[in-house]
Amino acid sequence: xxxxxxxxxxxxxxxxxxxxxxxxxxxxxxxxxxxLYGTHVGCEHxxxxxxxxxxxxxxxxxxxxxxxxxxxAKLFTVEGLAPAANELHPLQQAFTDVHALQCxxxxxxxxxxxxxxxxxxxxxxxxxxxxxxxxxxxxxxxYHNILTAAQLAAERMxx
Amino acid sequence: MIGASIPRVEDKxxxxxxxxxxxxxQRPGMLHAAIFRSQFGHAxxxxxxxxRARAMPGVVAVVAFEDLNGVGPIPMRLEPSEDLYRALQxxxxxxxxxxxxxxxxxxxxxxxYLAEDALEMIELEVEELEVHVDARSASKAEAAEIHPxxxxxxxxxxxxxxxxxxxxxxxxxxxxxxxxxxxxxxxxPLETRGLVAEYDEARExxxxxxxxxxxxxNHGVLAKxxxxxxxxxxxxxxxxxxxxxxxxEFYPEDYLxxxxxxxxxxxxxxxxxxNEHLKSANHSREQSHRLRVGYRNDGRIVxxxxxxLTAMGAYIRTHGATLPTMAAxxxxxxxxxxxxxxxxxxxxxxxxxxxxxxxxxxxxxxFVRERAIDMIARxxxxxxxxxxxxxxxxxxxxxxxxxxxxxxxxxxxxSGDYAKQLKRALDEFQYQKRKSWCREQRAAGxxxxxxxxxxxxxxxxGPWEYARVEIDTSGEVVIYSGAADxxxxxxxxxxQIVADTLSIQIGRxxxxxxDTSLVPFGVGAFGSRSTVxxxxxxxxxxxxxxxxxxxxxxxxxxxxxxxxxxxxxxxxAKGGSSIPYGELAALSMPSSARDLGIKPGISAEAxxxxxxxxxxxxxHLALLDVxxxxxxxxxxxxLIAFDVGRAxxxxxxxxxxxxxxxxxxxxxxxxxxAYDDAGQLLSGSLMDYLLPxxxxxxxxxxxxxxxxxxxxxPLGVKGAGEGGVVAVGAALANAVCDAFEGLVDIRRLPxxxxxxxxxxxxxxxxxxxx
Numbered sequence: 057x058x059x060x061x062x063x064x065x066x067x068x069x070x071x072x073x074x075x076x077x078x079x080x081x082x083x084x085x086x087x088x089x090x091x092l093y094g095t096h097v098g099c100e101h102x103x104x105x106x107x108x109x110x111x112x113x114x115x116x117x118x119x120x121x122x123x124x125x126x127x128x129a130k131l132f133t134v135e136g137l138a139p140a141a142n143e144l145h146p147l148q149q150a151f152t153d154v155h156a157l158q159c160x161x162x163x164x165x166x167x168x169x170x171x172x173x174x175x176x177x178x179x180x181x182x183x184x185x186x187x188x189x190x191x192x193x194x195x196x197x198x199y200h201n202i203l204t205a206a207q208l209a210a211e212r213m214x215x
Numbered sequence: 216m217i218g219a220s221i222p223r224v225e226d227k228x229x230x231x232x233x234x235x236x237x238x239x240x241q242r243p244g245m246l247h248a249a250i251f252r253s254q255f256g257h258a259x260x261x262x263x264x265x266x267r268a269r270a271m272p273g274v275v276a277v278v279a280f281e282d283l284n285g286v287g288p289i290p291m292r293l294e295p296s297e298d299l300y301r302a303l304q305x306x307x308x309x310x311x312x313x314x315x316x317x318x319x320x321x322x323x324x325x326x327x328y329l330a331e332d333a334l335e336m337i338e339l340e341v342e343e344l345e346v347h348v349d350a351r352s353a354s355k356a357e358a359a360e361i362h363p364x365x366x367x368x369x370x371x372x373x374x375x376x377x378x379x380x381x382x383x384x385x386x387x388x389x390x391x392x393x394x395x396x397x398x399x400x401x402x403x404p405l406e407t408r409g410l411v412a413e414y415d416e417a418r419e420x421x422x423x424x425x426x427x428x429x430x431x432x433n434h435g436v437l438a439k440x441x442x443x444x445x446x447x448x449x450x451x452x453x454x455x456x457x458x459x460x461x462x463x464e465f466y467p468e469d470y471l472x473x474x475x476x477x478x479x480x481x482x483x484x485x486x487x488x489x490n491e492h493l494k495s496a497n498h499s500r501e502q503s504h505r506l507r508v509g510y511r512n513d514g515r516i517v518x519x520x521x522x523x524l525t526a527m528g529a530y531i532r533t534h535g536a537t538l539p540t541m542a543a544x545x546x547x548x549x550x551x552x553x554x555x556x557x558x559x560x561x562x563x564x565x566x567x568x569x570x571x572x573x574x575x576x577x578x579x580x581x582f583v584r585e586r587a588i589d590m591i592a593r594x595x596x597x598x599x600x601x602x603x604x605x606x607x608x609x610x611x612x613x614x615x616x617x618x619x620x621x622x623x624x625x626x627x628x629x630s631g632d633y634a635k636q637l638k639r640a641l642d643e644f645q646y647q648k649r650k651s652w653c654r655e656q657r658a659a660g661x662x663x664x665x666x667x668x669x670x671x672x673x674x675x676x677g678p679w680e681y682a683r684v685e686i687d688t689s690g691e692v693v694i695y696s697g698a699a700d701x702x703x704x705x706x707x708x709x710x711q712i713v714a715d716t717l718s719i720q721i722g723r724x725x726x727x728x729x730d731t732s733l734v735p736f737g738v739g740a741f742g743s744r745s746t747v748x749x750x751x752x753x754x755x756x757x758x759x760x761x762x763x764x765x766x767x768x769x770x771x772x773x774x775x776x777x778x779x780x781x782x783x784x785x786x787x788a789k790g791g792s793s794i795p796y797g798e799l800a801a802l803s804m805p806s807s808a809r810d811l812g813i814k815p816g817i818s819a820e821a822x823x824x825x826x827x828x829x830x831x832x833x834x835h836l837a838l839l840d841v842x843x844x845x846x847x848x849x850x851x852x853x854l855i856a857f858d859v860g861r862a863x864x865x866x867x868x869x870x871x872x873x874x875x876x877x878x879x880x881x882x883x884x885x886x887x888x889a890y891d892d893a894g895q896l897l898s899g900s901l902m903d904y905l906l907p908x909x910x911x912x913x914x915x916x917x918x919x920x921x922x923x924x925x926x927x928x929p930l931g932v933k934g935a936g937e938g939g940v941v942a943v944g945a946a947l948a949n950a951v952c953d954a955f956e957g958l959v960d961i962r963r964l965p966x967x968x969x970x971x972x973x974x975x976x977x978x979x980x981x982x983x984x985x
Binding site: 153 | 222223225226227229230231232233234235236238239241328402403404405406407454455456457458459488489701702703704866867869870873874875876877878900901902906908909910912914915939
C-alpha cells in the first residue's frame with residue numbers, strides 16, 4: 057500500500073492538515089488537495105515560474121517541491137492577496153490599470169514574485185524589477201506593462 | 216467607450232486567482248488520462264503490448280488504435296485539398312509511427328500519478344524506418360515515402376502567379392538568386408492544452424470542457440467522429456492560458472478524451488505536460504525558399520519568383536495547406552509586384568505536424584521579402600528605405616488587388632498609405648541621424664546597424680460571426696458571441712462596442728462565449744478577426760436591440776419614437792419620463808408582452824458576413840549593437856508603426872503589438888524545435904526551447920495610427936493581433952547585416968549568438984580580404 061505522511065501547512069493564514077504521498081508535488085497539493093487553483097502549473101520543471109508561491113515570504117516554485125517538504129511551513133498564494141472579494145491589492149490594481157495581463161495564466165506567479173520583491177525593496181529600480189522577474193515567463197504581454205505595473209504598485213504602496 | 220483605453224473586464228477574476236482554467240475543472244469521480252507517445256521518428260509499429268499497463272494499480276482502462284472502432288481521420292478546417300486527405304492523422308497510430316510524440320495509446324487511471332506509472336509499462340515492438348527531418352531531402356526523388364503513395368513526400372503543390380514571371384525576369388537589369396530558411400518554432404502558450412469530458416449515461420449527453428478558438432467547428436467534428444447528434448454534445452470554453460493559433464484546433468486528444476468519457480461513463484480529464492506540448496501541439500513556421508528577384512537599376516522589382524517548401528510535419532492537420540497558402544498569398548506585402556509567382560509545396564517530414572501560429576506564413580514571407588529588398592538595395596548602393604518607397608503600392612490604387620488568393624478570397628487591400636507610414640516611422644525613429652551615428656560607430660570598430668521591414672497584415676477573415684444581445688430583468692446586458700477568448704480581451708472589446716450603442720456602463724454587461732448550448736453559431740478566434748467580425752456582429756445586434764427598446768418604450772411610456780433616447784440604462788422621453796431597461800425586460804415577459812401585443816423577451820441577434828479581409832499595415836525599425844566577441848545582440852531601439860484603421864481600446868491594441876513583438880523576438884533570436892537526424896526532438900523542455908524573458912525583451916516605441924479605417928465593416932476596424940510579430944525576424948536580420956556593412960548576408964533564422972559570432976568572423980575575414 058501507498059505510504060501517506062501527515063503534514064500541517066499554513067496557507068494564507070489558514071491551517072491545513074493532510075495526509076499525502078511522499079511523491080505528491082506541492083503544486084498538486086495546493087491545487088487539488090487544498091482546492092486553491094489560483095496557483096498555475098505551466099511547465100512542471102521549474103522554468104516558467106507560473107506556480108510561484110511564497111514560502112516563509114520567499115518566492116518558491118511549487119512544482120519543484122514535494123508537499124511533505126512544506127510540513128510546518130507558512131505558504132502564501134494569489135488567493136491571499138486581495139483584501140476582499142470586491143477589492144484588489146495595490147499590486148493587482150496596478151496590473152489591471154496598465155493592462156499587465158492578457159490570458160492571466162502566468163499572472164499569479166508573477167504577483168507572488170513581485171510581492172516578495174516589494175516586501176524587501178520598497179523602491180525598486182527598473183533593473184531590480186527586471187532581475188526579480190527574470191524567472192517568470194509571460195507569453196502574452198512582452199513584459200512591458202508588467203514592469204510598468206510593478207513600478208506603479210511600488211509607488212502607490214509607498215504612499 | 217469605443218476608442219477608450221479602459222481596463223479589462225476579464226482582469227479581476229484572473230488577478231484574484233479565481234478564474235477557472237481547464238486544469239481547475241473538477242468533476243465527481245473524475246479519472247485522469249495520460250497518453251503514451253512514440254519515441255521513434257519513423258517506424259513500423261509491429262506490436263504495442265498494453266497488458267502490463269492494464270494490470271497496474273489504479274488503472275481503469277488502456278486503449279489503443281484497435282479499440283477506437285475504426286475511427287476516421289481528423290478532417291481539415293481550412294484550405295483542404297483532395298490530395299492532402301492521404302496524409303490526415305487518426306487519433307491513435309495504427310501500424311506506422313511517423314513522428315516523436317505521436318499518440319499510440321491512452322491510459323486512464325484514478326489519478327495522474329498512477330496513469331503516468333502505467334505509461335512505463337507499455338512495450339513496443341517496432342522496425343525503424345528511414346527518417347526525414349529536412350524538407351529538401353524529404354522531397355528528393357529517392358526519399359522513402361512517409362505516407363504510402365505520397366511521392367517525394369509532397370502532399371500538395373500549387374502555383375500562385377500574377378503577370379508573367381519569365382517576361383519580368385527578361386526585363387530585369389539584374390536578378391537576385393538566394394535561398395532562405397526559417398526555423399521550426401511555435402506558439403508555446405504558458406498553459407498547456409487540456410480537456411475534461413463527462414458523459415451523462417441517463418440522458419446520453421456528452422459535455423466537454425476545454426475547447427477554444429473554434430469551438431463550434433470542433434463541436435461538429437466531434438459529433439461526426441463519435442457518431443452522435445450534435446445537439447447531444449455540449450462544448451464549453453473555460454479560461455484559456457494563451458492560444459496564438461495553436462490551442463483549440465481539433466487534435467487527436469479532442470477525440471480521445473470525450474471518447475473515453477463516453478466509453479467509461481465517468482468524467483475523464485487530460486492535462487498535457489510541457490514535454491508533451493512541445494512535441495504534440497502544432498509546430499509552425501518552417502519554410503525553405505529558393506528565390507529569384509528581377510530588378511531594375513533604379514531598384515524597382517520587375518519579377519519576384521519564389522519556390523517554397525513548407526515542412527508540414529508527419530501529418531496534415533486541420534489547417535490543410537493554410538501555411539503555404541498564406542505565405543504565397545501575402546508574400547507581396549506592401550509592394551506592387553506585377554510579375555509574381557510562388558511555386559508552393561507541402562512537404563511531409565518526420566516531425567510534429569504543423570499548423571498556424573500568430574502571423575502564419577507571413578513571419579517567414581516577411582523575412583524573405585524584406586531581406587531580398589535589402590540585398591537589392593545593397594547591390595545598388597541605394598538606401599533600403601528608398602528601394603521600398605520605389606516599390607510600394609501607391610495609395611491612389613486602393614483598393615488594390617494583388618492578384619493572389621487565400622481561403623477562396625482574392626487579396627484586395629482595402630485601404631492604406633504605405634509610403635506615408637514608412638516616412639512617418641523613419642521620422643519618429645530619427646532615421647537619418649541614427650544612420651549617421653551608426654556609420655561613425657562602425658568606423659570606430661563597433662558593429663551597430665539599422666534594419667527595417669514593412670508589412671501588410673491579413674485580418675478580419677470570414678466567413679461570418681454571430682452575436683445575440685439580451686437584457687435581463689435587472690437591466691444587465693448579456694452579449695452571446697460566437698467569438699472565443701484566448702486571452703486577448705474580447706469580452707472587454709465587445710462590451711465597449713455594445714456599451715456605446717445601448718448607453719450602458721461596462722460593468723452592467725456580461726459576455727458569454729464558447730458554450731455551444733448558449734451560443735448557437737460561432738466561427739471563433741483566429742486571424743485577428745474577433746474585433747473585426749465578432750465586434751461588427753455585436754454592433755449590429757445591439758443596434759437591432761436599440762430599436763426594440765425604443766419600440767417597447769413607445770408603448771410603455773406612451774411617447775413618440777422621435778422623442779426617445781437611451782441614457783445610462785434607461786429609455787428617456789423628452790418630457791422627462793423614463794423607464795429602465797430592466798423594467799422593459801420585465802414588461803416583455805410573456806404575459807405582459809401578450810397584453811401589450813409585443814414579442815416576448817428583449818433579444819436581438821445578428822450574423823455579420825465578410826467577403827473580403829481588412830489589411831492593416833506598418834513598419835518595424837530596429838537599431839542594434841552586435842557584440843563581436845560573443846555574438847550577442849543588444850537591441851538599442853525598436854519602433855513599430857502600425858495603422859489599425861480604428862482602435863476600440865488602444866491600450867489593448869498596444870498590448871497585442873508588444874506581446875506579438877516579444878514572440879517575434881523569440882522567433883528571430885531564440886526559439887527552435889531542433890531535431891537530430893533520427894527525428895528526436897532536441898528541444899523538449901523550456902530549458903532547451905527558449906522563450907524570451909523580460910531580460911531579452913527591450914523597450915519598444917509604438918506609433919499606433921488610425922488613418923486608414925476599413926471600409927468593409929461598420930466599425931472601420933482592422934485586426935491588430937499579428938502586426939507586432941510578422942516583421943521582427945526581417946527587421947532584426949536586416950539590422951545585423953547593416954551592422955556588418957553588408958559584408959555578410961543572413962539567409963536563416965534564428966540569429967542565435969553562435970550564428971551571429973560566425974557572421975562576425977566572416978565579416979572580419981571579408982574586411983581583411985578587401
